[in-house]
Each structure stands twice: as structure tokens, then as C-alpha cells.
Amino acid sequence: MPYVDIKVAGTLTREQKAKIAEEITDTLERIAKKPKSYTYITFTEVAGENWAVAGDLLDSD
Amino acid sequence: MPYVDIKVAGTLTREQKAKIAEEITDTLERIAKKPKSYTYITFTEVAGENWAVAGDLLDSD
Amino acid sequence: MPYVDIKVAGTLTREQKAKIAEEITDTLERIAKKPKSYTYITFTEVAGENWAVAGDLLDSD
Amino acid sequence: MPYVDIKVAGTLTREQKAKIAEEITDTLERIAKKPKSYTYITFTEVAGENWAVAGDLLDSD
Amino acid sequence: MPYVDIKVAGTLTREQKAKIAEEITDTLERIAKKPKSYTYITFTEVAGENWAVAGDLLDSD
Amino acid sequence: MPYVDIKVAGTLTREQKAKIAEEITDTLERIAKKPKSYTYITFTEVAGENWAVAGDLLDSD
Secondary structure (H helix, E strand, O other), X not given: OOEEEEEEEOOOOHHHHHHHHHHHHHHHHXXXXXXXXXOEEEEEEEOHHHEXXXXXXXXXX | OOEEEEEEEOOOXXXXXXXHHHHHHHHXXXXXXXXXXXXXXXXXXXXXXXXXXXXXXXXXX | OOEEEEEEEOOOOHHHHHHHHHHHHHHHHXXXXXXXXXXXXXXXXXXHHHEEEOOEEOOOO | XXXXXXXXXXXXXXXXXXXXXXXXXXXXXXHHOOOHHHOEEEEEEEOXXXXXXXXXXXXXX | OOEEEEEEEOOOXXXXXXXXXXXXXXXXXXXXXXXXXXXXXXXXXXXXXXXXXXXXXXXXX | OOEEEEXXXXXXXXXXXXXXXXXXXXXXXXXXXXXHHHOEEEXXXXXXXXXXXXXEEOOXX
């Protein structure tokens, strides 16, 4: 029963999300022996204004 | 002090969210003895393109 | 595909968790039409030292 | 390696988010000795329809 | 700046976690062009008593 | 109604957590006009074996 939440700054294309989901689900099956149907993955695309590193929003100049 | 985060694939109507929040808050009061005013609930509605099960995005054909 | 994460301050008995999971899964089936087998629920029991309200840890005097 | 997720009901201006990120990153450096570059902060602005307290959605009358 | 949180029912060995982290970080670099050093991954191992599917705790008989 | 979740690699002392909670609650009151009593903060201390950066667990040699 893995649940994986992936937060990224910016956006991903549908194709990128499809490929990432496929690979991570495969990784969890091969390495952790989790049946593919058990794995839920969610993507959250975060605007630069809503993500800070080192105290600065990512859309800062 | 319960904090409950509910992620659903797709959307819910306002009426569904109101009823779900009411019932879960009641459940936590009856079963866990948490005063209703202590319970925070957030809903996150996730597009099919952002939720994968078994390695496939939910909006896949 | 609901995923529900429940954080509570302090602990719950196994019986409380079983009953809460049963009721919330039922709520999501009745109100949101989510098949029971789709619903994942996790519980996180948080020590008073790790939860603050109004700026004070819950285990403060 | 702190990761801080801040959920607020309603919205914040970019200026509020920039200042909050700056202060929290500073707090974690001063108090917890975490280098500023290690700290990731994300903001999630939650509509009143998606946040309930005491069993009522925040946009209830 | 990806942040990935992996919740699994039960436990993983250190070797499993090391390999999963390596593969997911590689996936995000190849597919999403995220530099490896940007990716934070956390693992949360959840006891069967704290994870329910279909309304039943996973350690139920 | 802010809810803040702070994940740190390693541990914090109770004194560090108390001071961090106090400062963040104050920040949210001053900058975002959130009454102190509305702010919930949780701390999650993550073992090095459960946190990876750049594909390596933090307790790697």
C-alpha cells in the first residue's frame, strides 16, 4: 500500500507525469515487492511564488 | 487537535464536502473524544492527470 | 481514490482507529460514491511535544 | 534538511509569502542550526469551501 | 525542487530505501530534468494498525 | 487557520521545538494576520535512514 506524493516546482507535461508514475510504480514493485495495483501516486505542481528555498521564493529576481 | 487531509481524484460538490466534513468531525468526537472545534479538515481535489494507480494516470484511456 | 491522512495529538486505541476507519470509509462511499476498496486511510499519532497550538507545545504546563 | 508545508485558508499576497518564507528560514537557522539553503518551504492556499473547522466549511454562512 | 514523500505499510530495509531513493531521484532527473541535488525524498513506514484499506486496518484478521 | 507541518532530518530538543513554534506562530500573526489560536504546527523528526538528498540516504558514509 504505498502512497507517494510528488511535489515539484513548476509544471510537468502529461507525458512526463505518465512516465514518472510508471517508473516509480515499477521501482516499488521490483525493490519493495509492492503489487503495482497497490500504489497510489499524486502530483502537485507548485508555482514559483509558492515555493521557497534558502528563504527566497523561486520566482524572485 | 485532529488535522484531517482528504485527497480525492476528481471533484466534489460543495454539498458533498459539507456533509463529509460534518460526518468526519462527528466521528472524531464520538469515537476519539475530540471536541468538534478542535478538528481541521482540508479537501484537495486532484485532477485525473495528477493521480496514478498501478502506474497509470487516471485519465488514461 | 480517496487518500485520507488523520493526524491526532496523543494516541488512539486500536479499537478507536478501526471504528474511525470504518466510519470514514462509509462516509466517503455514501456521500462521494467512492467504492470502499479505493479508500486508503493513514493515522499519525503525534506526541504533545510535537504539536503546537497558539505557539505552545501541547505538553506545556 | 527541513521541509515546511504551510497551509492557509484563503490567500496570501506574494509579499506576505516572501516575508513568511524569509522569517521561517531564519528561525530554523538560528534555533535549529539548519543552513538556509537546506530549507524548502511550500505554501498551499486553500479555498474556504475546502477547509472545515468544527464540522463547518469556512465559507458557510 | 522536487519533494517526494513515500508512505508504505510495514517496513523497508535500509537497502531497499537506498535503492528506491536512488531510482526515483534518477527518474526525476531523466524525465523531469530536475538536478539530483534538488530532490528530497522522505520515507514513512506505517504500522498495519495505522493503515486502513476498504475500512479495515491492515493488521485485521 | 494555518496548518504548518515541519519535517526535519534528525531530532530537535523540546526547547528548540518550543521556540520554533513560538516564532512561526508569531510570524503568521504579524505577517498574515492569523490569530495565534488558529495556528496548528506539527513536527516530524525523520531519521537519516528515511531522508534522501541527491539520491543518497542522509546516513550514508
